[in-house]
Amino acid sequence: MEMGLLPGTLVRMVRRMPLGGLVELEVRGGHLSLRSSEVGQLMVELG
C-alpha cells in the first residue's frame, strides 16, 4: 500500500523474474518487484 499500489493505480507488468517467484511491475513511474503470491492478491482489471 505505502509503496503506492492502491485500488485504481495504473500498473504495467514488466516481466517475470528468472527463477520464478517474483514479478516486476511498473507503478507510478518506478519499478517494483513483488512475489507472485502477493500479486495474486491484487485484483487486476485489464484495459
Next chain:
Amino acid sequence: MNTRRPLVALAGNPNTGKTTLFNRLTGAQQKVGNYAGVTVERVSGLLQVAGGHEIELLDVPGTYSLAAKSKEEELALKCLAGIGGEPAPDAVLLVLDATQLSRNLYLALQVLELRVPVIIALNMADELAKRGQTLDVAALERELGVPVVLVSALHDHDLGPLLARVGEALEGRAMQLARPQVTLSPVLQAAVHEVAQHVPGEWLTRAHTQHAAHIEARRQAFAAWALLSLEERDELDDVPGNLRAQALRVRAAYAAQGHALDDELVAARYAWIDERLPRMVRTAPTTKPVSERIDSVLLHPVLGFAVFLLLMGIVFQALFAWSDPLIGYVEAAVGWVGDSLRGVLAEGLVTDFVVDGLVAGVGSVIVFLPQILLLFFFIGLMEDTGYMARVAALMDRVMRTMGLSGRAFVPMLSGYACAVPAILATRTMERQRDRLLTMLVVPLMTCSARLPVYTLLIGALYPPTVVLGFVPVQGLLMVAMYLFSTLVALVAAAVLSKTLFRGQAAALILELPAYRAPHWPSVWSMMRQRAWSFLRDAGGVILACTVALWFLLSFPRHEATEARVDQVSVTSEAEARAEQLADSWGGRFGHWIEPAIEPLGFDWKIGVGLVGAFAAREVFVSTMGVVYGLGDADEESDTLRATIKAETHADGRPVYTPLVGLSLMVFFALACQCMSTLAAVKRETRTWRWPVFLFVYMTALAWIASFVVYQGGRLLGF
C-alpha cells in the same frame, strides 16, 4: 540563535541519491557513531551554510514511510520528530527523486505533517528532462508550502542555492505556516481524534512548534502515525503503552465496521498526490527508459544469470585469491616490524610481549583490511549502480526458502573467503532481523582459514588413492567439507528463522531503482568508513584477545626452558618450546578439557591446538607443530604429517585415525574457533549477547556433530 550548532536532518526514500548528496555536502568531514541500542549507524557531518552558520547534517536512514514497521523506519521518525532520545532537528532537508515524485511525495506529506521547517532538494532533475518530462517547480512549491530547490547530486551542480535556503530556514525567515492538508474522510477524522488525546505531550512541544495550530497539527500527525504503524508485536520501543492500546482498540473497532483505517489513510494521502501531480508534471511520449533495456539483459532468464554468476565469481575471486598477495604484504610488513623490534630491543620477556603479543595482535587486526576494502569496493559499486537490488530480486526465491533476505547472498558468498568482512557486509540489509540472522549463519561457511587445517589432516591421514577410477579421495573429502558446511549453514538459517526470528517475514516489495553511473567518492567513502569502524571497534577486542592468548600460551615461564634455550641446538629449542607450551596455562587448559573432548576422539594435545586455534583457525597447524616439538611448521610440512600419523596414546593406539581426522574436521567446520568473528559480531550488534550466543550454539553443534561422527564411526567398526 542559540549557541548550539543547528542540526539539520537529511531524509528521503532509499535510492534517491540522498547519501550521494550527503557525501557531496559534507565531504570528508563525517562522523560515524551508532544510534543507542540498535545496529544502525548514525552518520553526520559538519558544513557551512549561508549566513555563516556551521550546521550538523545528519544522514537519516532512507525510508519510504514514517509508518514505522522496522527499526530503521522508527529511527527515521525519531530523528525527524525529535522523540525517543534523538535531538529535535532545527530543519529537515528532504531529498525527493524528481523521476519518482508520486511515491516520494508520500513520505514528503508525512514529514510536512510534523511541522518542522522543511527544505526540499529535488534530485535528478536532469534525468527528468532526459525522459522528456517537465516539472512546474513553482506549482510544487506552492502546493507543499516549503522551498523546493532543483539539484543534481551526481553531477557537478552548484549546491549554493540549496544551502542558502537551509540558512534562511534556520534563521526562521522561511518559517512556513501553510502546509498541505490531506482531506480525511469523516470516519478517518473521528478515528484520528480518538487516538489524538493519547499522544504524549512531550512529542508535541518543540522550539519551532510554539504556535497552537502547529501543535494541534502535530498531534493529529502522530495519531495518524499510531494508527498506521502500531501492531500488537512490533519492533518499536519507546511507544507509550496507552497510545499503543488505544490505536489497536480504535483500529479493531473500525475494522469491525468494515473500515481498514491504515489502508484508508494511505489512500487519502495518495489521493492528494494523484489530484495535483498530473497538473505539475508534463510527460511527452518517450522510448523505453535505458534502465529497462539494461534489465532485459541483466534480468534475462539465461543471460541475466550468466552475468550474475560472472559478477559473483569476480567478487569471490577477489576475496579469495586477489586479496592473497595483499594479505601477504601486510603479514610481511608486520613480520618485518616484529623482527626489527627484536633486533633493537634486549632479549627477554618485555620484547616477547611487544613482538609476539602487541605487534602480532595489531597484525591480526590489519590483516583483515585487504578483504574488507575489496568487498566494500564491490558492494559500494553494486549499491551505487542499482545492481544490488537486482541481486536481491534474483536470489529472493532461493534465500527465502531458508528465511533469509535476497540481500544475504553477497555476505553468505563472502563467508567462503572470511566471515569477518562477510559479517560487516550484512549492513547492506535494511532490516535488523535479516542482518542478525545472516550474521549467525555466515561463520558456518567454510572460510579460507579452515583450509590449512583440512589440508594437514587430509594429507596426513587419508591415502592419495582414487575411487570410481578417477575421483581422488583427498579431493572428494575437501569438496565434502564444503558441501557439509553449506548445508549446515542453510539448515541453521531455516531453523533460526522459524524459532528465534519467528513471525518477522522479510520485506515483500523491492524497489528496482533505475541504473546510474557510480559516484566514486561515495564508493570510496563507504570503503573508508567500513574499514575505519572495523579497526576502531573490533580492532581493540581482537588485539586484547591476541595478547591474552599469547599470555595463556607463554605463562607461567618454564625455568628449565629458559636455561635450555641458551643452548643453540635447534631440536632442543623446539623441544623446549613444546615443554613450555605444555606447561602454560593454555596447555593446562588442554589437559583440563581432555575429559570433554575425549568422546570426540581428541587427546589433550589436540586440546592445546584448539586453544591456539581460537586466535584464528589456521593457527591450529602451527600450534600442533610446537606441541609436537617440531618448531615452526605449516600444513604442507612432511615432518608434521609424519609425526601426526605416528603419534600414539600411552597404550600404543594411534591418536590419529582417519575417523579422528574426520571428527576433528567436522569440529572445525562447525565450532566458532575464531575470536575475530566474535569481535566483528560484537561490533555490529553492539552487545555481547549475540557473540556469546553464536559461540555457544556453534560450539555445542560442533561437539554434538563430532561426537556422533566419532562414536558412530566406532560403532560401525572404523
